[in-house]
Amino acid sequence: MTAISSATDQVPETEPLVGRPDVNRKRMARLGWGFTAPSLIVIGAVTIFPIVYSVVLSLSNATVSGNGVSLNGFTGSNYSLVLSSPKWHYALGFTIIYTLVTVLIELALGTLIALVLERLTGGRGLMMALLLIPWSMITVINAELWGYIYQGTYGVADAILNAVGLGHPNILGTPTPAIIGLMIADIWKTTPFVAILVLAGLVMLPGDIYEAAEVDGSSGWSTFWRITVPLLRPTLALAVMFRVLQAFGLFDLPYVLTNGGPGTATTSLAILGYNVIFKNLSFGPGAAVATTTALLVLLGCLLSLRTFRVQVGKED
Amino acid sequence: MRNRKRTGWRRYINGINISAFFVVLFVGLPLYWLIASSFKTPANLGNSPPQYFPNPISLGNYTDAFKNNDFGQYFINSLIVTLIATALVLVLGTMAGYALGRLPMKGKFTLMVTLLIISVFPAIAVIAPLYLLLRNLGWLNTYQGLIIPYTAFNLPFAIWILRNYMLGIPKEMEETGRIDGAGPFRTLWTIILPMALPGIFTAGIFCFTACWTEFLMALTFMSANNRRTIPVGIAEFGTVFTVPYGTIFAASVVAVVPIGILVFIFRKFVISGLTSGAVKG
Numbered sequence: 001m002t003a004i005s006s007a008t009d010q011v012p013e014t015e016p017l018v019g020r021p022d023v024n025r026k027r028m029a030r031l032g033w034g035f036t037a038p039s040l041i042v043i044g045a046v047t048i049f050p051i052v053y054s055v056v057l058s059l060s061n062a063t064v065s066g067n068g069v070s071l072n073g074f075t076g077s078n079y080s081l082v083l084s085s086p087k088w089h090y091a092l093g094f095t096i097i098y099t100l101v102t103v104l105i106e107l108a109l110g111t112l113i114a115l116v117l118e119r120l121t122g123g124r125g126l127m128m129a130l131l132l133i134p135w136s137m138i139t140v141i142n143a144e145l146w147g148y149i150y151q152g153t154y155g156v157a158d159a160i161l162n163a164v165g166l167g168h169p170n171i172l173g174t175p176t177p178a179i180i181g182l183m184i185a186d187i188w189k190t191t192p193f194v195a196i197l198v199l200a201g202l203v204m205l206p207g208d209i210y211e212a213a214e215v216d217g218s219s220g221w222s223t224f225w226r227i228t229v230p231l232l233r234p235t236l237a238l239a240v241m242f243r244v245l246q247a248f249g250l251f252d253l254p255y256v257l258t259n260g261g262p263g264t265a266t267t268s269l270a271i272l273g274y275n276v277i278f279k280n281l282s283f284g285p286g287a288a289v290a291t292t293t294a295l296l297v298l299l300g301c302l303l304s305l306r307t308f309r310v311q312v313g314k315e316d
Numbered sequence: 317m318r319n320r321k322r323t324g325w326r327r328y329i330n331g332i333n334i335s336a337f338f339v340v341l342f343v344g345l346p347l348y349w350l351i352a353s354s355f356k357t358p359a360n361l362g363n364s365p366p367q368y369f370p371n372p373i374s375l376g377n378y379t380d381a382f383k384n385n386d387f388g389q390y391f392i393n394s395l396i397v398t399l400i401a402t403a404l405v406l407v408l409g410t411m412a413g414y415a416l417g418r419l420p421m422k423g424k425f426t427l428m429v430t431l432l433i434i435s436v437f438p439a440i441a442v443i444a445p446l447y448l449l450l451r452n453l454g455w456l457n458t459y460q461g462l463i464i465p466y467t468a469f470n471l472p473f474a475i476w477i478l479r480n481y482m483l484g485i486p487k488e489m490e491e492t493g494r495i496d497g498a499g500p501f502r503t504l505w506t507i508i509l510p511m512a513l514p515g516i517f518t519a520g521i522f523c524f525t526a527c528w529t530e531f532l533m534a535l536t537f538m539s540a541n542n543r544r545t546i547p548v549g550i551a552e553f554g555t556v557f558t559v560p561y562g563t564i565f566a567a568s569v570v571a572v573v574p575i576g577i578l579v580f581i582f583r584k585f586v587i588s589g590l591t592s593g594a595v596k597g
Contacts, residue, residue, distance in 0.1 A: 029419065032419030034415075035415035035419070036411070036427075039408045042471060046442075046446065046465050047469065049445075054442060116332060116339060132580070134343060135525075136525050136572075136576065138529040138571055139547070140548075140551045141350070141547075141550060145346060145349065146346075153362075153364055156366045188343075188346055249440060251438075251440060251531070252531040252547075269440070277443065278536065287445075290440050290442075290444060293438060293440060294437060294441035301432075
């Protein structure tokens with residue numbers, strides 16, 4: 001530690017650095033890149049390089065054998081194969097609908113919960129802690145738990161549905177109920193997280209605006225839509241952006257709960273990509289699935305960036 | 317508030333508290349079901365209608381998870397991978413966060429946005445090439461084969477949290493250090509670091525949670541039984557024919573409790589991390 005600091009520390013110790021701003025600025029910038037370099041190297045090696053390699057794989061006739069992968073030249077056939085495949089069409093549609101439905105419900109329910117918690121006089125800290133438990137829970141455990149709840153003969157959901165006169169529907173064995181069941185498990189795990197985010201945004205809103213609204217005789221409903229929602233927009237936009245991007249990579253929950261089934265009813269893009277790569281060992285088409293998914297995520301990210309840029313720009 | 321005049325327990329009956337009660341039920345009931353089921357005997361787990369309170373209370377599932385299955389080994393694997401990856405993320409992330417938050421570097425904005433995009437990239441996008449890369453290195457089923465990807469995938473978000481935290485530290489603090497003749501490393505170590513401790517904590521908890529719960533990479537890179545982490549181990553407890561829910565739930569409770577306690581104690585840091593300008597679920 002001392003060796004490094006004395007090597008970089010070439011400005012005389014007694015001289016205040018404000019005296020030579022330009023030299024100092026350059027030196028500090030170099031130091032900044034030095035501090036950032038180790039992180040960038042690790043991130044580059046494990047994320048950027050594989051992303052590029054994935055694109056290369058997706059554009060080649062890759063074959064995998066015991067001693068590695070051989071690319072066998074350029075081709076566009078993986079993409080035409082994927083883009084014309086009904087399985088990919090279904091997975092894309094399923095992932096989009098799943099993302100839209102879960103994120104919308106999570107946002108609505110999460111906002112509702114946040115509004116309740118904001119008005120709660122006691123025990124808010126404990127409520128927050130309770131809400132953080134589903135967030136910190138391993139998704140695989142969430143999947144197993146709901147698998148037990150939905151189980152066809154002894155699951156508690158089955159007992160409840162039977163008690164209200166719906167008989168014994170085979171929840172995980174029928175496409176639509178399986179999709180709904182998957183969404184409920186996701187909503188249970190993620191709504192509390194959205195609630196905490198929205199609550200944090202609510203707490204930071206200026207109180208005097210609400211007093212003014214009250215004086216003007218604004219009703220609770222119109223105060224919510226005309227004041228709270230517009231003021232919360234940055235928070236909500238951020239929450240939606242991250243939830244959408246995360247939901248688009250949906251893998252753990254359907255992999256364990258339904259294994260993509262029944263049939264291919266809950267096969268998301270990530271499950272499809274995984275199966276093509278590691279079950280069929282088709283690295284080329286699999287990489288094409290992965291790359292198209294990544295491109296869609298990137299597109300979503302760039303579209304959301306306009307909203308987000310305001311947030312980043314403020315501090316830069 | 318309308319019910320302020322009510323006395324005794326009745327004064328707690330109002331719309332807000334009733335709604336809060338339903339929130340507790342919504343979050344708590346599935347959690348109760350997980351914990352209660354872990355204490356049921358294997359026979360009672362299959363009762364129809366279900367047993368709403370475990371009777372008798374049995375610890376059989378817990379001994380089964382540790383003695384007849386390798387859950388102890390999975391727990392140790394998870395702990396090793398998670399702790400080392402978190403430590404690496406914090407060391408590298410603090411340095412980068414300091415530089416990006418406080419040093420005059422050109423292209424900072426582009427770099428931060430790139431990091432943000434990487435931090436939300438789905439793991440499926442890199443899983444095939446990473447798998448081939450790790451296989452060539454002979455790193456499949458090794459700790460470093462999971463630690464390094466975890467470090468890389470959690471670094472961008474940690475850098476974001478730490479950089480936002482560093483921005484809030486007053487400039488005068490390090491100027492005092494520099495006038496005293498402290499080098500940049502010593503300034504970071506003795507002046508900035510203690511002040512950034514809450515931010516480091518927050519980043520640490522997020523990284524710990526992310527590594528502890530990660531599934532896809534662990535499933536792909538650590539398939540050997542003695543290298544499985546908790547999520548993979550729990551997912552693979554079942555066979556095609558039977559799912560031993562008792563064992564799964566006992567293991568789940570053991571896996572949820574440490575992180576539950578951690579999150580409960582440090583909830584302030586978690587919440588401040590969620591609101592520090594960068595959000596991730």
